Amino acid sequence: MQQDKPSLDRRGFLGNLTKAGILGAIGLTPAARLAAAATEEEALAVEKAFTEGEHTFLCPPYLQSPEPTGMTVMWMSNRPTYSWVEYGETAALGKTVHNVQGGIVDSYDRLHRIRLGNLKPGTTYHYKVFSKEITEFRPYKLTYGETISSGTFTFTTPAKNPKEVSWLVFNDIHDRGALSFPHLMALNKDPYDFVFLNGDMFDYQEDEQQILDHLLTPLGKTFASEKPFLFTRGNHETRGKYRRELASYFDGPYIFTKQWGPVHFTVLDTGEDKEDTHPVYAGIVDFDEYRRQQAEDLKQIVQSPAFKKAKFRVVMMHIPHYYSGDWHGTMECRKLFAPVFEQAKVDLFIAGHTHRPGIHQPVAGQHSYPIVIGGGPKDGNRTIIKVKATEKDLNLVMIKDDGSELGRVDLKSKRG
Incomplete structure (x- = not known):
């Protein structure tokens, strides 16, 4: 979906940018807008990029x-x-x-x-x-x-004090949204309140056109014009030259809590899976400190009245702290988050990242709650996770992309 390049090439500023790239830079970041107007010729090229073609x-x-x-x-x-x-x-x-x-x-x-x-x-x-x-x-x-x-x-709109909530979870789409979202959504026949995107919607972020083609357009065509979605990053959303701009396309942070009926949601941003010092990051990341700050915030979240009173306490984040090897990100999440999850008596944990879908029941000495990990981007490995919670019961089912059931979780509320 790239368009023709503007003809101006003065000072090399426009270089090999596509029109979509120019529009993305000008439309979002003030610094890019200033750079685009560095000369009168460049400003004219910018205006041309805006005005060519049909307004749409x-x-x-x-x-x-x-x-x-x-x-x-x-x-x-x-x-x-x-x-x-x-x-x-x-x-x-x-x-x-x-x-x-x-x-x-x-x-x-x-x-x-x-x-x-x-x-x-x-x-x-x-x-x-x-x-x-x-x-x-x-x-x-x-x-x-x-x-x-x-x-x-x-x-x-959600009810003021709903007695139940239903949601769907997608993860690890990896730039295949145009095919995967409609296919997976067609497997759901039940009502739902919102969709949660649990990271790695992309391989990396290059430009605005990628976000449009691989996420916003297929989501809008599939459901997002009539049902809301919430989003947190995966490790692949931290990569690429457009990674900082990605947040502009959503109305909310990557880290948040939300109360919806009987469920208190805690959503964390697990960052990268390698050490901050790994050569691929070239010294421009600091995820260890980012996760430490989240761990301190998490200690406050689990002391909140909303968390304590919720019939179900659900955590969703991209990298699971178990069942994803011993990479640095996994081990940091285990060290920082797992003790808090245990002390706070979390009921359910949902993640992605591994591309190995599975439901892991509680294990004594490790985690006292089910850990659900969604699948990966390839045919035969894609999943949709469906969850419904009432004040007494929470039921989760994971569906493979052939429509078969991969596994279930059925919980009773521990809080009357």
Whole structure:
């Protein structure tokens, strides 16, 4: 999906960048925007990259940060725009919202992030996204161009105090999203509230087009315009020249906690699997300290009232601290996190990374909770993990990409 290169090559700045690469750099990072306008000729080339071709969306809208009273809608356009969402409880919509920061409405952006607030819990909403092209943006003159709009989608906010929650887990897709997401999702016939992406969606991050082609577009086409997804990194998301920009495409951090009905979720970012001093990292990573900081935060999380009162305590992270060899990342996670998991009486742990799907029941002296590890990217090894929890029961099933059941976990709540 690469497009033709702009013709300008002054000072070598544009070099061999594709148009998609230029748009990615300009649309996201201020430093890249400044660099792009280093000369008048380069600025003109940037404008040409924006204006060539039809004004269009680069991916379908996708839902983030679900809450009983709020939902974030994100999408991308190929030109800088002023964008908004129209929504309502019927297909007639009726309400309009844009994003405002410090009194300034977000505009002249290509990556759009709009929060719908003051929603009703447990309510279905209809919505459409709109992007109005800005063809000229001068200090005292702004000129609009064409407005494009999406079709109408729906989503349902979580209930205020739901009695149950259901979710799906994907991991280790490794740049095969266009094939794997629709195939695996078709294996699920049950209702679900959200999807969790448990790392290694990519082999590494090279540019924006990769994120669009291999993640955002296939997710939007498969489910993400009507069901939200949550995301944490795997070790492969820490690699490549575009790795820092990746976080911009999601509404939330890689590390977080979330209470949804009877389940308290703790999501950690396990970082890389090799030593920080390994030559491949060239001295520009510090994951050991990053994990140590998370371990300190984890000690506070498990003391929180939400964690203690939850009917089920679920941890999800990419690298499992058992059953993934003795690589440095695994052993650091075991040393730092495993004692806290044991003391806090975690009920269920879900990971990926190994490409060896399996369900490992509790082992005395190691882990007192099931460890579930999803499969890998190749045909015959791909998995979808389905979980449903009520106030009394939690049931997990892992399905292989041929539709067969690989294993199950059935738990009773230990907290009345």
